[in-house]
Amino acid sequence: MKNFYEQFILGMILLIFSGIPLFSNAQTDQDALMMGHRNLCVAGMGGYTSWTNYWEGEFKRDNENIGRLSNTYGMLMLNYGVSKNLNILTSLPYVSTKASKGTLAGVQGLQDLGFYVKWRPLRRQLGKQKISVFGVGSLTTPSNDYNIDLQPMAIGLGGKVLSARIIFDVQRNKFFSTISAGYMHRSNVELDRPAYFTDRLINSYEVQMPDAGNFQLRTGYRGKKLIAEAFLVNMTTFGGFDIRKNDMPFVSNKMNSNSAGLEAKYYLNNALGFNATVAHTLSGRNIGQATGYSAGFLYTINLKSKTTQTATP
Template identity: 40%
Template sequence: MMKSLPLYFYRYCMLVCFFLAFSQLAKAQTDADALMIPKNFYCAGVVYNHSDWKDYWEGTFKRNNANIGTLSSNTYTVVGNYGLTNKLDVLFSVPYITTNASAGTLKGQHGVQDLTFTLKYLALTTEIGKGLFSVHAIASGSIPLSNYEPDFLPVSIGLHAKSVSLRALVNYQTGRFFVAGAGQYVERSDITLDRNSYYTDHLIYSNRVDMPNVSNLLFSTGYRSLQLNVEGILSQTTTQGGFDIRKNDMPFPSNKMNMTTAGGLIKYSFQSVTGLELTFGGNYVLKGRNVGQTTNLYGAVYYILDFSKKNAK
C-alpha cells in the first residue's frame, strides 16, 4: 500500500489559500489536505474566486448597511506546487484582487495582494487497520507585493501584514473515504497607516497598528479516488485579540474577525489528458464576528508537468 502512494497522489495538486478581510478563503484549503505531489513533478494552476456579502456582524450584532449595499470581490490567483522530494512540496500563490461596493460612495480597490510560500512535509505514514494514517507539518509565509491600502475596509484588498504560520494535519483514509483534521496558528506583523493617530477602544497617537494573531481549526471528510474527489469542509477561524467594530463605524485592520464556515469542493482529473484537473467549490459563513456573511464560489484549472528523468508508471 505504501509503494502506491506516489502514483495515487500524482493526480492531485495544491492550492494555497489567501486571507482577505471580510472575505472567506477560497481556502478551498488545499494547503490543508493530505495530498502530495511526487518528486520532480510541478503543478501549475489558475484559480478564480468570487465572494459577496450584504449582511455582516458589527461585533456580535448582525446587520446590513445601505452605504455599502453588497460588497463583492473577484480574485484571480496564479498557483504552483513542486515536489522537492516525495515527502516535501513547495507551493506558492500570487492573487490579483478587485473589490466593489454596490451602494454608497466607497470606491472599490484592485491590485496584486500578497506572495505566499508554503512548505508541506509528510512527517508520518502508517497503516492502521484497513486504512492509511498520515501526519503533515505545513509552514507558510506571506509578504505584500504592492503598496495597497489596508486602512480602507471593507473594500481593501488585504491587511498588508507579513505573516508566518504553522499547521499540523492528520488524515485517515480507508478505501475511497477519508476524514481529516488540522490546526493552524498564524503570526502577523505590525502594519503602518497613512495617518498619525487612530481609535480602537481608545485613542492611539501612532501610525503603527499591532495586528492580532489568528488560529484556525478545520475538519474535512469525503470521497477520494484517482479521478474524483468530493469533500465537505467545516472550519473555525479565531482572532487572538482585537476589538469589535464600533456602532456605525468602518471596520479596522486589527478588529477581532471570527468566523465559522461550511463548504465543499469537487475535483476531477481527466483520464484522456494526463495531468489536467478541474476543481469547483464554495463555502458560506455560518456565524461570525466583525465579518461579512460571505458566500464564496471558486473554480480552478491545474496541469501537472513531469520533470523527472523518466515517466512515472
Template identity: 40%
Template structure:
C-alpha cells in the same frame, strides 16, 4: 465629516480557506512534479456582523471580492512540497460612493512536510507539518475596509494536519494553524482603537488561530469533500456601533463548504477544481458566499512516473 457607513469586512479572508486547500490537506505532490494553475474566486456578502450585531448597510450594499490566483505546488521530495500562491484581487461595493480597489495582494510561500505515514491494506494515516509565510507584494492600504485588498500584514504560520483514509477512498482530514501577524502601517498619524487614541500610524495586529475538518472521497481521479472551517482572531476589538471597520478588529468566522476536484481523462494531468463555502457565523466579518473554480495542470519532470501515480498518491 463623513458619512456613515459602517461597514465591514473582509472577504479576502474568505479566500484564505480556498487557498488553503493545498496547505491544509492531506496530499503531497511526488518528487519532481509541479501542480500549477489559476483559480478564480468570487466572494460576496450583504449582511455582516458589526461586532456581534448582524446588519446590512445601505451605504455599501453588497460587497463583491473577486480574485484570480496563481498557485503552484512542487514536490521537492515525496515528503516535502513547496507551495506558492499569488492572488490579484478586486473589490467593489454595489451601493454608495466608495471607490473600488484592485491589485496584487499577498504572496504566500509554504513548506509542507509529511513527517509520518502509515499505510496498511485497509487504511492510510498521515501527518503533516506546514510552515507558511505571506507578505504583501504591493503597498495597498489596509485602512479602507471593507474594500481594502487585504490586511497588509506579513504573517508566519505553523500548521499541523492529520489525514486518515480508508482504502476504498473515504477520508477525513483535520488541520489547525497558529498565525503570527506583523504590525501594519496606516496612512494616517493617529487612530482610535480599544478605547484609546493612538498617536502613531502603526497598528498592532493580533494573532490568529484557525482549524478545519474535511470529510470526503478520493479515488480514480476524483476528489469530493465537505469542509468545516473556523477562524479565531486572538485579540482585537469589535467594530463599534456605526464605526468604520478596522484592520485589527477581532475577525472570527465559521464556514461550511464543499470542494470537488477531478482529473480529466484527457488531456492527462489537467484537473478542474470547484468549491463553494458559506459563512455560518461570524464577528466583524461579512456573511459571505464564496464560489471558486479553477484549472490545475500537473507537470512531471521525472521519466518513470505517470499522472495516475500523481493523483492516486
C-alpha cells in the same frame, strides 16, 4: 468502466455546481495531498464572494451605504515535489473589490505573495486504514504597498503572516477524514496617518495586529480521478476589538468566523484536472456573511520524464 460510486458522486457534484465553472486549488497547504517527486503543478483559479449582511461585533446588520460588497479574485499557484514527502508551494492572488451602493470606490491589485513548505513525516498502513501526518510552514507578505486603511474595500490586511499547521488524515478504502489546526503570527502594519482610534486614541502610525488560529475538519471521498469533500472551517482572532456602532471596520478588528462548504477535484487524465468549491459563512464577528464560489484548473508536469503524474494522497 468507471467505478459506479465515482460516477454517482461526480453526477451529484455537477448538479450542485451547475452553471459554475470548474476550479482548482491544486495541492494546498490545507489538504492531505502531496505532489510526487520532481512533479510541478501549475494551477490557475478564479473566485467570487459577496455579502450584504455582516456582524458588527456580535450584532448582525446590513448597511445601505454599501449595499452588496463583492470580491472577485484570480490566483496563480505553483507546487513542486522536492520528494514524495516534501513539497514547496508559492501563490500570488489578484483581488478586486466593489460596493453596489454608496460612494466608496472599489480597489484592485495584486495582494500577498505566499511561500509554503509542506512535509509528511508519517504515513502508515494499519489494516484497511491509511494514516498520515503533515506539517506545514508558510510566510505571506504584501507584494506591494496597497492601502489597508479603507476596510472593508481594501484588498487585504497588509503585513507579514508567519504560520504553522499540523494535519492529521485517516483514509479507509476511498473515504477519508482530515483534521488540521494552524496558528498565524501577524506582524504590525503601518497606516498613512499619525493617529487612530480603537477602543482608545493611539498616537502612532503603527498598528499592532492580533494573531489568529484556524481549525478545519474535512471528510469525503478520495478516488484516483475524483476527490469530493465537505468541510467546516473555524477562524479565531486572539485579540483585537469590535467594530464600533455605525463605524467602519478597522484592520486590527477581532475577526472570527465559522463556515462550511463543498469541494470537488476531478482529473481528466494524469496531467489535467479541474476543481470546484462553494462555501458559506455560518456565523461570525466583525465580518460579512459571505457566500463564495471558486473555479479553475491544474496541470501537472513530471520533470523526470516526458510523462505526467497527478498528486497522490
